[in-house]
Amino acid sequence: MNSRAKNAAQRSLSVRRVFCYIFLILLTFLSLFSFYILVINATRSHPDIQKGFSFLPGKSLIFNLKNLFTNQNLPVLSSLRNSLFISACTALVGTYFSAMTAFGIHAYNFRFKKFAFAFIMMVMLVPTQVSALGFVRLMSTMGLRNSFIPLILPSVAAPIVFFFMKQYMESTLPIEIIEAARIDGSNEFHTFNRIVLPIMKPAMAVQAIFMFVASWNNYFMPALLLDSSNKKTLPILIAQLRSADFMKFDMGQVYTLVAIAIVPVIIVYLLLSKFIVRGVALGSVKG
Amino acid sequence: MDEKGSPRKKSRSISYGKWGYLFIAPFFLAYLVFSLIPLISTFYNSFFERYMVGLDLIGPTFVGLENYYSLFTQGDFSKYLSNTFIIWILGFVPQLLVSLLLAAWFTDLRLRLRASGFFKTVIYMPNLIMAAAFSMLFYTIFADAGPVNSVLMSMGMESPYRFLANIGSTRGLIALMNFLMWYGNTTILLMAAIMGIDPSLFEAAQIDGASSPQIFRQVTLPLIKPILIYVMITSLIGGIQMFDVPQILTNGNGNPNRTSMTLVMYLNKHLFSENFGMGGAVSVILFLISAVLSLIVFYSFTGKMQRGGNKA
């Protein structure tokens, strides 16, 4: 290549780069604007919010926080703990068992394999909403009201996560690896835990985040199942605050509690997102 | 699928087959207990008249296909179906295009974008807020006295544009929210797929003198097809099950004139009276629609992929 062509290529690359940045900054603005509004409104008092929108923060953050934490019916801290526990368990249980199911379908041949796969694909398509009331009735008869079990264990059967794992295995997990392990005398379960799981790590990290967030933000099911005040999760408290009676109805508090609710998710996400990017990078540089 | 293996391997596989059952057992056990029993009752109930009037139970009376009949004759079902698809497509098409573009940029070694870590982190953030809170915030932003209208008014508009009183803007806002909530997610998935591609393929293409767009079309796209299928199908199912965002933004009614009422919002209407008959019928139809569409997507893509795979 001569130097002029090289320069031209360089220039067109810079033009592309500028275009990329403009586009990315626009998207960043769109993505962060609602967070900005949330933070601004969390610092404003209810009447102030009622009066209309403001780009500048108010001075009521401390006031809102104090109201939240002194309210005896809003166990903010214990609900943070409950949400964290349920979401972390859901993410762990869900990714582990989904990888396991995907491995079972991916690596073995058995009579009902095709049926099993087709079955999972079909149930993936079923909207969850309609069986909700039936589910709650069933859980009540099993004595699992006010228990975290019906919120965590169903994630063992997470068809969408399974499907992702299965797709990922198809592109990254050659059967030869498993056969090599067998020749080395590795037990199948051991192979799965020691050889397959590490290969699946980027996929598991991505899905763990998705599951964590989905579980963290879930309102409908916990609201129907949990009622004792030390078992409640954050979305329930937010709904409780939003339907407060007229004398205590306070949008400032609602926004502040929403802000409190998303901070831990953002922290978990910021921590894990580094692992994901690095994990993805490691996965691509195959030794 | 294609890992059936050659006959030589088959004899080995049989002895390991029981492990397959063992590995998928927890899934099926959990599914049976937590989903299948409630689900079967849903399907079963769609053949009955059963609802609550206040605290009194009406039925259950077996009515055959009457629920399905009234669904199509008086329920405006097709209207809600088309609402759902219009809103889904409005959000999904830009989502897929933007995500592909971003994934290509972020993985393009020649482009070397600075601060890409920052952007990668930021684009996923809207997904972290709960849909209900996100809707609430959008409601604030696009309110008659919200920031968007105050900018529009300062630019010379006379009266505020009433976003939620107009069909196009209401659907557009729901689509925009769906887009914002999911484009980061899709980008991460696509990036993971692209980075999983053997780098020597890119190097070979570069040595052959292919440009970035060429490499993207002819190397990257065919190789990330499994993940593209995943994205398509999950988004399709997510779209068909769209609920929280329009529910809260339009106060549960799909206004204006029910043009932003989605299928699951309609389903939710029947849950108010625990109308398991009609609700069950809606779910069965929902299930059939999703199944047909997903199978079309799945087979049209895997068919092509296998042809491409043979070529390589």
Next chain:
Amino acid sequence: MKMHKRILAFAMVSLMLILTITACGSNQTPNAANPAPSSQGGEPSSETPPASASDKTLRIFAWNEEFQSRFNDYFIKPGKLPADIQVEWVITPNENNAYQNKLDAELRNQDSSDNKIDIFLIEADYAAKYVDTDYSLDVKADVGLTDADLKDQYKYTQEIVTNTSGKLKGVTWQATPGLFAYRRSIAKDVLGTDDPAEVQKYLSDWDKFNEIAVKMNAKGYRMLSGYDDSYRTFANNISAPWVDANDVIRVDENMFRWVDQTKDYTDKGYNNKTALWAPEWGADQGPEGKVFGFFYSTWGINFTLLGNSLAVPLAEGGKAEVGNGIYGDYAVCEGPESYYWGGTWICAAKGSDNIDLVREVMLTLTSDAATMKQITLDTEDYTNNQAAMTEIANSDYQSAFLGGQNHIKMFAAAAPNIDMSNISKYDQGMTEEFQKSFKDYFDGNVSREEALENFYTAVIEKYPNLKKPA
């Protein structure tokens, strides 16, 4: 490479675990309000709350904490709760109908339950749903309150919870008559007077009200803020229930008067197209507002309207005094029709094993004049006791916010006129769907006929037994 991956996996899993464990460990007991200590380490536990017998537990269902604070302050504090009784609150937010779903499910299981509901709370909009069933006990025959106990309660608060065979099924501690709160300065500007009695003469029926709306518009003001502001004054005064004996929906002429008036106001710019509780609606009540007045109920004046009227909010050091925003510029008058808005009723659940205690709760919190008066003095909530309220009304009580007016006197005069004999168990759904369906009409998206059609569709979705009029 392999090493790295393993470290990564380990790091990720331990991060998750650490997060979980630290979160569980550190915040162990800051919450003194929780009677039952949370399980160690946070592992899921399926144990049910205290294993006490059902007759030693007073189990109360509610959707918010309002009644809980009344109960704590005026029943537990004076020492009326027996020492061996535990109170269990089950508070489920209203959102997405969750409260009623949960309550209904438990009421239906009441017979076989070993932890029976004793008290549940209901709102007026769906009161009849519970009142018309056996799940609520007769306050007189079953619970044991006498006519003498109930004589000072406002009649409309009893009409709402009286079933078709005349049995009283609930009681409430508050009365919530509605009034029209207007801006004194605007009244002076347009009508030449800000005196409540004089202003009332201009607004005493809907025709006069509409005439004033024209005058307001001519001077650059708006009569009302949003579509639904006047809804309840019309809906409270329908001539027959929403549904007739054959389950046919019946839209009262009065509702069409609301529709036509609101459409007229909207098209001519007499209102500001806002929605109740929206920020624009709140802003219209503040210093920048150009709206003449708002239909408001007892609870709304001192809490919502006052807060919205200030330029510097209380939370930011603003004082509730003349000079801060438009404090002192509001006054109240009866308005064109009497109506009520809001309120919570206490019901005794069938199968309750604490009837005597429930009776004590009802007596203390809804019939005891001294307690009722104290609640009003402490919280400014308007309580359901005519004697106590008349006493305050005839005192020299003045509201600085309302420019020195004694609004309790106004409420005391308005409350006995409320007539709620046409309430039905469908009111909640009817109110919601009627407002939502006709919003499209006001916005200009559909015709009046289409809006009515959408209303029928939406209501029949909610109540499948109902039929459209032929």
